[in-house]
Amino acid sequence: MTDVADGPPTAGPGQDPDFDPGALAKTLLHTIRVATLATLNPDGAPFATLTAIGLDADGAPLLLLSRLAAHTQNLERDARLSLLLAQGGSGDPLAHPRLTLTGVAARTTDAAIRSRYLRRNPKAALYADFPDFSFWRVGLGGVHLTHKSVT
């Protein structure tokens, strides 16, 4: 695991010198549109669900969540979350790089965030204005890139 939270990531010992974890993390962030969202249940236990994600201009993940969903109710109580961005497709998912983000979500009514999200997820326009839906922006804490691993 390459921790890129505290500055630009660099290739570690034994790694391919051409391996650029910063660029790889950016690629994952810009190409993956559905992530696992981990929130905290009322008792503080983790709770993993699936969600679509958007991306703010500075790379902060954007969410469009219904208040009816358990993960949204979790975020209303404790806004800390983690997102796992992993490539789908064929083959062993563990053989592909993936990104763990940690951070804190905040509800937003910012029109720019709304249009950025809907540009990336146009189908969401169908329900974005339903009264139980709102946009959230994730203030990033840590970014952890897993290049390849068995577990």
Added chain:
Amino acid sequence: MTDVADGPPTAGPGQDPDFDPGALAKTLLHTIRVATLATLNPDGAPFATLTAIGLDADGAPLLLLSRLAAHTQNLERDARLSLLLAQGGSGDPLAHPRLTLTGVAARTTDAAIRSRYLRRNPKAALYADFPDFSFWRVGLGGVHLTHKSVT
């Protein structure tokens, strides 16, 4: 979301009467071999990573984890976890059913668990005996089936 934690799930109002959430949950549990694992960081915040899963005879998920991984260190401190089992493949992952499991993991040296896990994940035999690896069995708390949703 269909909560199947408190007894056999049944079709809800407006659902296809042929929809069998119990059978669907079982299918997901028996076919999906890689899941998102949500654990708790030292500060209690959620942390989402990817892991291979096995299955005990009674449907309890099995994990083979390295002590070097952050999620394992998390489980050693607080054994509560959540697993998201979602179908990969083509198309929109949100259009497919997925399963959120919550529970508590416990390390085990049970030889039967080891063979069950390795039968399902034969490649793991390459590293299962490395000193930093051990098997964990998840005592299930809740099972939440999401049939189809937009968020």
